[in-house]
Amino acid sequence: MKLVVLTTFLPILLACTTTATEAPTIEFDPDLVAFVGEIGQVGYHDFEPVSVGRSLTLPGRTYYVALENGQDESAISYNVGEAHTLGSLADEHLLEDMQTRSGEFNPDDYDGLLDPVNTSEALQATGVVAVGNVRWAKLLLLPITVSESGEVQFIDGLTVYLDQEPVANDQLMQSDPAGSSHAGMADRADLSVSSEVASYLIITAPHLAAPMQRLAWYKNSIGCRTSLAYIDEILAIQTGRDEAEQLRNYLTEFYAQGGSYVLLAGDATVLPIRYAYHRAVDEAPPLLQQQVSDLYFADLSGEWDLDNDNVWGERTHDQADLTPELMVGRLPFNTIEQFDDYVDKLIAYETEPGGDEREYLDRAFFFSSDQMRDYSGGGQHARIALAYPDHFGIDTAAGVELTRGDDPDPHNALPRELEDVLSDGYGIVNIIAHGTGNLFEVRTSGYNNWPKTRFTTDTTASDNGAVGNLTANGKTSFYYSLACDNGAFDYDYSGLSPNFVVSALAQPKAGAVAFVANSRWGWVGSSHLLQKAFFDSMFAHRGRAAVEAMYGSKLRYYYVRDVVYGQNFYGDPTVVVYDQVPGLLDVDIMTDAGSFEIDVTSGGQPVAGCLVTLSDSTGAILSISTSQSGDASFEVEYSPMNSYTIAAVKGGFTVTRRFLSPAIAADVDELVDDNLPLEFSLSQNYPNPFNPTTTILLELPHRTNVSLSIYNVLGQHVAKLIDGPRSHGTYEVTWDGRNNDGRQVTSGVYFYRLITDNHSATKKLMLLR
Missing domain, CATH: 2.60.40 (Immunoglobulin-like)
Structure with a gap:
């Protein structure tokens, strides 16, 4: 047939x-x-x-x-x-x-x-x-x-x-009369906190709030005005035929207020999803033949169920508009641990990728097998590699099926052997292969026949590679896959290894920092065109968020409607993929009673047009771009008891953050001897060093407002132990080595600071794990 x-x-x-x-x-x-x-x-x-x-x-x-x-x-x-x-x-x-x-x-x-x-x-x-x-x-x-x-x-x-x-x-018009919401977004400066409304919205469930609050604080601190909303509160106030429509109506209001980016922080058990179908039908097809389409939450002007038959996105019965108003990403997680590990990984990717080994970021790795490997012009991997800048190191050898995609006995490296290769670090990983929800094929006999070896989320198979076996060295990557189902996070994997996108994103200090993948199928003949267009767009528009290239490729190949519906962006939608080894910014800070003077340089040269953001524990205060001489000035009255963060952001560089706590610095310089009255005392913690808990003793001669907090050596606030009025007396306070989010902090030197209405004191403690 x-x-x-x-x-x-x-x-x-x-x-x-x-x-x-x-x-x-x-x-x-x-x-x-x-x-x-x-x-x-x-x-x-x-x-x-x-x-x-x-x-x-x-x-x-x-x-x-x-x-x-x-x-x-x-x-x-x-x-x-x-x-x-x-x-x-x-x-x-x-x-x-x-x-x-x-x-x-x-x-x-x-x-x-x-x-x-x-x-x-x-x-x-x-x-x-x-x-x-x-x-x-x-x-x-x-x-x-x-x-x-x-x-x-x-x-x-x-x-x-x-x-x-x-x-x-x-x-006849050649340009889209609706325009393209992604076309004018040039760089992160568009998200500056000087705006009165949030440009970035994170939506999650209350029980997952802690890591998302941490992400929102970080994004605000680097100049991206971010707010957090909870799905139960949204559903309580919005109308709609179902929860997905209620959420979309809420996002329509967010967009009308100037919003640009949305992170759906949760899988199908946490947040609504929309299934969409690309054909016109009289009854709903099985869900496995419908796409999980986050485009529904990005396109706010289309009529996705015009005929009211509860089949969304039908080609001739409905009027889905494929041009997005919002840039939408998703973290398909449902546990605190997954979100925490991802937030750690994202912040590290933007601030110190690979630790001291950033050179891996301008290298790209290609998996290519079966029919895709045998395409004319050297294979689909060769076509897509043409989009990369000349300075990129392109590996189209180790992960490409040999000698051909239809070889009955291919002899390229086994997937298990490629775990160490990937762990050496690649800024971008391309997957051009057949796949399912938890794997993709690396070597098959002939075209996609057994025996097969694959890269999977199962760490127990002998010859297969596993994303869970990658070295946790901080060398995280951007992934793009055209394989079927790699992004099908809604599948029930009871008894099987978990979804590939979920595993790659949740892997601590390894795997993916962002991932473009199909929630259902891809096509041998069509999907690589979107992948090539994605990288053409991303490399042509330096400084833009990678999600914008995904939506751009969909608009270019809009007629591949099923893939356009089902391809999603997984990860933080504001993340910018490095297109070269980033430089480092040096930030010098001078303060007096009413201002912060900032100088930003790199290699001793001033950096102009750098977005500098000043924030404190309550959030971002102000963002300013540096002048031609690399300086910026904040005329801000500040409290010497407060802690501040100064962040510098510019395309082509990693994010640099400086933490400033003038009061703690002064106390440490004075060897924490405040000559306090005998009635007021803060004792040395015991035991010290400690693991896992320590006790802090303090004495108050009268009722007073009390603040007792833990800080790290950079002056960054770690944990609040007491905050409020206390009567006179002696108090024993225990600290278990956890921060405000309930996460264990690393070994090292910390300071605990007591502030009352009339006195303050700071002492040093040491945690040894």
């Missing part, structure tokens, strides 16, 4: 005749055709490649035309001019494709997922975009067509009609 399909979308087939009587809306020059029959690529000038099968692309371009009141896509028709036969394609280049899922290929499995398309149609309506009161038909134009028998034809002109009236060339 041969599967003859176009794997991308179900178009509206427009009425067509073969001879135009009016001047054509668009004319084409045959001298601009590029046809290479042996590799299945047909091009035209600067048109985009449209994937129409596993081995074939055709040139295409998207246009928009405004519809009048009452008109829909059925009002559009067209005529073509002269058609010229260019040649024919061999059998292996017919219109067929298959999923990137592990397992044997069975065409019958695809019948409910793919939409047959007549590719001899030169103009196809692919949707409607609503902008205010105007509705625009979205048209895909193919100047070169191919029939099911493989005959390739070029048309020299095409006339478009709207209710039989010819459309002039100037009535």
Whole structure:
């Protein structure tokens, strides 16, 4: 059985005749055709490649035309001019494709997922975009067509009609009339805390609040105005047909107030998810054939269930608008430990990636196997590698199947051997392979047949590699996978190893800091185009968050509608992937009673345009960009009893944070001898050094307000032990070596400081674990 399909979308087939009587809306020059029959690529000038099968692309371009009141896509028709036969394609280049899922290929499995398309149609309506009161038909134009028998034809002109009236060339728009919400976001300065509203919103459940509060504090401290919201409070105040719609309505309000980025901090057991389907159906398909689509929470202007049948995103029954208003990421976790480990990893990635070994960040690793490894031009990995800057070190050897993808006995390195290779550190890891929810294939016999060895989340298999076996050395990476189901965090894995994305993100000090992956299937012929477009966009726009490149690639290949729905960004949506080894910023601080004077340099040279943010324990105070001489000044009245953070952020550098606590520094310099009255005393803790607990004794001669806190050697607040009024008397206070979030702190020297209405004292203690 041969599967003859176009794997991308179900178009509206427009009425067509073969001879135009009016001047054509668009004319084409045959001298601009590029046809290479042996590799299945047909091009035209600067048109985009449209994937129409596993081995074939055709040139295409998207246009928009405004519809009048009452008109829909059925009002559009067209005529073509002269058609010229260019040649024919061999059998292996017919219109067929298959999923990137592990397992044997069975065409019958695809019948409910793919939409047959007549590719001899030169103009196809692919949707409607609503902008205010105007509705625009979205048209895909193919100047070169191919029939099911493989005959390739070029048309020299095409006339478009709207209710039989010819459309002039100037009535067609090439740019999206809705605009692109990601196009104008140049760098992190757009998120400055000088704004009165939050640009970044984190949504989670109350029982997971502690690590997300820590993330929000960190993001605010580096100049990204961030707020935190709880799902139970959102659902209590919002209306909607279900919880996902209630959440989307809340996000619509956030966007209207100036919001840009959203982190959905929770899996399907914590936060609502939206299942979407790319075809038009009369009844809901099984959930495993529907995509988990966070695009639903990003696109706030589309009508995702226009026909009210509880099947969301249907191609012709609904009007999902694929242009996002918000940049949405997700952390598909459900435990405090997972969130804590991720927040630690994210902060380390932005402030000190790899510790003292940052050089790994401009290296990229490629897994490539099976049909994808054998693509023309050296394989899909070779095509995608072309997007990388010249200075990147590209490893397309260790993880690429040898000698070919269809080799019955491949002899590239075993996945278990690649654990050490990956642990050496790569800034970016590409996965171009078949896969399932908890693994992807590295070596298979022939095309995706047994025996197989794979990279998985199961750490017990002998020859398989496991993300849990990567060395916890802080050399974390950005991952991109086109394999099926790697991002299917909603699957029930009872008795199996957990989801691959979840494991890679939650792995402490290793694995992924962010991950683009499919919640369901990918396609051998189409998915690599989005991956190439992603890296083209990311490297062309330095300083932008990586999530924006994902949405950009979806807009470019919007017709691969199932993948567009199901591909999600997992991780912090504001994270910027390093495109080179980052430099280091030096921050010098001078203070007096009413100001902070900041100088930012690198290698002794001033750094201009660096975003400097001043914050204290209550949050960010102000952000200022440095001048041409690298300086910034904060005219801020501050308390000498307070602790401050000064953060410097600029593209091409790691984030630098300085912690300042003037009062503690003075007390330490004075050897903590305050000549206190005998009635007021703070005793040395005992035991000291200690593990796991120590006791602090203090005496108060009268009732007073009391603050007893723990600080680290940088003056950063660690834990609050007493905060409030106390009567006169003697108090014994125990500290168990944990911070305010309940997490154990590391071994080292700490200070405990007592402040009352009239006195203060500071002493030193040591924790040895």
